[in-house]
Amino acid sequence: MISPRPQLNGISMYSPGKPIEELKREKGLTKILKMASNENPFGYSSLVDQAVQKEMTELTRYPETTSPALGVKLANRLDVKPDQLIFGNGSDEIIRLLTRSYINEGDEVVMASVTFPRYKTNVLIEGGEPVEVEMVDGTHDLTSMLREITHKTKLVFVCNPNNPTGTIVKEEQLERFIEQVPPHVLLVIDEAYYEYVDSDEYLETLPLLEKYPNMIILRTFSKIYGLAALRIGYGLMAPEIVQELLKVKDPFNVNRLAAAAASASLDDDEFLHNTILKNQEGRTQLIKGFKEMGLSYFPTQTNFIMVDVGRPADEVFEGLLDKGVIVRPGHLMGYHSMLRVTIGLKEENEVFLDGLKAILHPRVSQSTE
Ligand SMILES: Cc1ncc(COP(=O)(O)O)c(C=O)c1O
CATH class of the missing domain: 3.90.1150.10 (Aspartate Aminotransferase, domain 1)
Structure with a gap:
């Protein structure tokens, strides 16, 4: 072998x-009842069927490589610039693009001890060292995570709300953490469940993107939008980081049906x-x-x-x-x-x-x- x-x-x-x-x-x-993968049991927007049906006439054609029309629409909605956005084959892919682009052998990546497992796996695949920090009551311990950041640290993952515990970190604590993460470290805040949050102690990170060019936000159409099977998620970050990830991504990572469905979902x-x-x-x-x-x-x-x-x-x-x-x-x-x-x-x-x-x-x- x-x-x-x-x-x-x-x-x-x-x-x-x-x-x-x-x-x-x-x-x-x-x-059988499947209550195991945090999918949306209420389905997806009724606007999606028609949009997907329409796009079916284009199946013989490759999609555009960066889903630009969807990018403009989403950027307007989120009040960011289209060049701050990158779409992935699920936000899973963006995690992989980040580790592929930034992790060298031996680089350290700080994360919570019980969090979304793809962070650790992707770090290991690249030869990086996951540094897992014990949680307190199912919540990220940001003070201890900060202590684990060294000159060897390349990335930090904060899953907010966290999968699998569902908890959030408090607004002030996260804001203080973001301020203190040194600029040589990319701070990834995974907000896959952002739309479900109703706590007034949750930090809106989007308005902080310009101020902290080392911060990256991940979101997805798989969860509340109910499009898990189509595989489309996105990252928000400094345009310079987007440019690096684009070098690594597969050319046609987001298919036409996914982009059409995501676009229709934004209208509902x-x-x-x-x-x-x-x-x-x-x-x-x-x-x-x-x-x-x-x-x-x-x-x-x-x-x-x-x-x-x-x-x-x-x-x-x-x-x-x-x-x-x-x-x-x-x-x-x-x-x-x-x-x-x-x-x-x-x-x-x-x-x-x-x-x-x-x-x-x-x-x-x-x-x-
Ligand atoms: C915290 C978190 N991040 C990312 C993902 C990946 O989602 P997707 O690749 O479907 O966008 C999931 C899926 O379970 C998740 O729970």
Whole structure:
């Protein structure tokens, strides 16, 4: 066998939530609820179908390499300049472009100990050294993260809100952190769940972009916009950094259907607004259920919640699978007694809560049935 690059030793393939089809086969079930990947259970904007249908007539043609029309539209909406924007095949790709463009062998990258796993994987692929900083109550410890920044640090990732814990860092703390990150370090703030946030303690980072040319913001159309399958996300940063990433990106990374769908989505604020409201209702419903069961959870600003089931979460995860409900067991993310559940439709949340109750309190739930 020919050896791959040694940097790949010990890296495993990304482990996604369990696929619906696989669970149906394994358990002989027909109805499965997937509450594992933070997708939008309320769908996507109705404007998308028509836009995608129209673009289908162009399938034989390569797309433009930087989705310029979408860039102008999004830049106007966000009040940035189009040259501060880059689109990726999901924001996953922007993370990879950043590590590909900036990480040399041995460069250090500071991140939280329990956060989106693609940061670490991409750093390792490039031969960089992830420096993982313990979290406090499921939240980034920015003071300790700052302490870990040295002359070897190239990148810092702050996932805000954080996946998988759903927590945010407080406005003043983040602003102070941004001020103190030295200019030789690129600070990446991943805001994949930005649109769901309703806390008034959340820092709006966009207005700070001009002031801090080493700051990068990541967002995506996969989450609240409901376009996960089409793969389109974006980064906002100084034009000079965009130019470097463009050298590394594949020429046609964002396909025509994705760009058309994203563009149509931007015309439908009502869909966004409805999703936010329904997600808040679902969040309240789940939290009420957790409280009734006496379970603790991390305060979330997203469309998912991490709940402590007070025992090895694997067992509960398996029990839920038997009932056709797929969630994410926390052991994959360093929290052995926690599950991460994506907020679903009202009836999905109900099925999940009933299942959880039946597993955790079997006698009580039988007698009330
Ligand atoms: C925090 C965070 N960043 C980035 C991504 C990647 O999203 P996408 O590549 O679909 O835009 C995800 C997806 O789960 C995420 O949770």
